Amino acid sequence: MTSTTEPTEPLSVEQLSATTLLRFATAGSVDDGKSTLVGRLLHDSKSVLADQLEAVERASAGRGQDAPDLALLTDGLRAEREQGITIDVAYRYFATPRRRFILADTPGHVQYTRNMVTGASTAELTVILVDARNGVVEQTRRHAAIAALLRVPHAVLAVNKMDLVGYDEQVFARIAEEFTAYATELGVPEVTAIPISALVGDNVVEPSAHMDWYGGPTVLEHLETVPVSHDLAHCHARLPVQYVIRPQTAEHPDYRGYAGQIAAGSFRVGDPVTVLPSGRSTKVAGIDLLGEPVDVAWTPQSVTLRLEDDIDVSRGDLIVPSQDAPATTQDLEATVCHVADQPLTVGHRVLLKHGTRTVKAIVRDIPSRLTLDDLSLHPHPGQLTANDIGRVKIRTAEPLPVDSYADSRRTGSFILIDPGDGTTLTAGMVGESFASPEPVKDQADDDGWDF
Known part of the structure; x- marks a missing residue:
């Protein structure tokens, strides 16, 4: 198999071993262009093989498109191609002479926010896309909040489709200012804003000739140079x-x-x-x-x-x-992202999976739910519905040795599972909190799950 671009020398084993590894995820609303950005990044960085591009060209022609739809390089499920949206997390692996990458292209649809949690859980950088015509929307704020909760250390705001707003610097500046202010309130340590057009290729791998007012790095340049601290x-x-x-x-x-x-x-x-x-x-x-x-x-x-x-x-x-040795406890307080269609309620009987251990547990209280628009807290909502971010108190049947999520993303996290059908309900981070109102007294349970 041959490369789609000018022949280049492949990286040697020695070169690969000398480069650092960056795990990053893409996120954003539906139709913001995440899959197109990923396809453009792979194509322009010479990481696409000839037969892969030929398959994309055939599929694009079958849909009546004149040019190859680079989004098809990542949207591999039939339902994704038919609907033109990303449903499952698509992982891609590529390398440049400066760095190796593991990329998770996550869905933008609200219904699949749970998959964004999965893709970003191990990421060291998140690329959050915004359509320049729409600006920051609710799903943008939700993805920023999840990235903050998951303690992803670096965030890139990619303001996409700049070609559709005439490459207007003021449009970019307004969106960048609004998002950066919101991310700062969330506690995101670093935001880098880049104006791009994934469809045309502006500022993805090569600098744009249409935005001479922008003097920052391209997306790939930033990915290659952002400091990565593998401190595990x-x-x-x-x-x-x-x-x-x-x-x-x-x-x-x-x-x-x-x-x-x-x-x-x-x-x-x-x-x-x-x-x-x-x-x-x-x-x-x-x-x-x-x-x-x-x-x-x-x-x-x-x-x-x-x-x-x-x-x-x-x-x-x-x-x-x-x-x-961490302390063992039966009482956990954590911030969670609820990912299931069925609500999580006070008194809910669940299974809690921490590491390789699974124990019975009860949701004792839901002190607050986060309102994404203004980051205010709705006290004691009684339940969390799909895609809600909130604070929970949980009692487990057996003691668990847990770390704070701030100390360890692996041993400070857990998931809640429905004991009836095995559905994943909630992803939790021990000790993480935006803020929390005064707790209420735990509600007792008399059905045999009261630990």
Whole structure:
């Protein structure tokens, strides 16, 4: 397969290993041009193969379009192509000589906001698109609020379709000022505004010849140069146990290992560790990585820890450094984004999944719901409906070792699940809050779920 553009030398293994990795997500309202931007970014950065472009050209011609619809490079589902909208999160991987990228193109439709939460949950940067003709709308504010809650450290405001407003600098300046003020109130640490036309290619990869009043970076230039801090290796070490390995072979008759992906930090042989929620302590006797023993392992490696003492460890337990063990609790207070069609109500019986552990829980109180227009709080709404962002208090049947989301995006997050059909109801962030009114007394429950 050949490239669609001028032949270039592929990146060597050494070059790829020397470049940093940036995970980023796109977000915005329906028809703001997210998929077109992603397609343009892939095409103009020479990351599209000839057969991929040919397939897009055929599909575009079948729809009566004269030029290739670059949005089809990411909208792969039949329903997406028929409706002209993004439904599922589309992940794309590409690289330039300066950096590697994992891109999540998320849906803009309100109905699929839940997918935006998924795509942005691991992102280090969010590109939020705005149609220059419409400016900042409710879905723009919702996506900004979600990015702030998920503590995405960098935000790019891409004011798209500038060609449809005559490349007017005042239109761009007004939208950038309004969005930046809103994002600042949310606590977004950094906003970079870029005027673009994804359809034409202005300021996506190459600088625009139509906007000489703009002297900032293109989208790709900013993506290549924004500082990325992969600090998970320096966080509190956490290993959620996914599987207990007991091969019972003649070669290893007494082997017992605890396998999982290191969520944060690093572990070394000889480290004193504690298993939660039991609180039993021991030391790391050995670490196996890809079947070979190693002295040290770090996030996000998947490893097997062997412990010095024969203690009870099972799936759902959390192995942590003894000197840095989080507190266990049955009472959680968190900010959540409700993603299900059925409401979340006070007294709602749910399953709470934290790491690899799932426990029964009850929603004891919903102290507030965030109003996106002015960031005010609606006190004690009684329920959260689809796409609502609010504050909840939850009581679990068993103690859970949780971190603050500010300290760890992995072990400070959870999801609520409907125990009847397994539907994901809510994504939660422990300790995160815009503000909260005075709490009300927990409402008791007498149906066997009152912990």
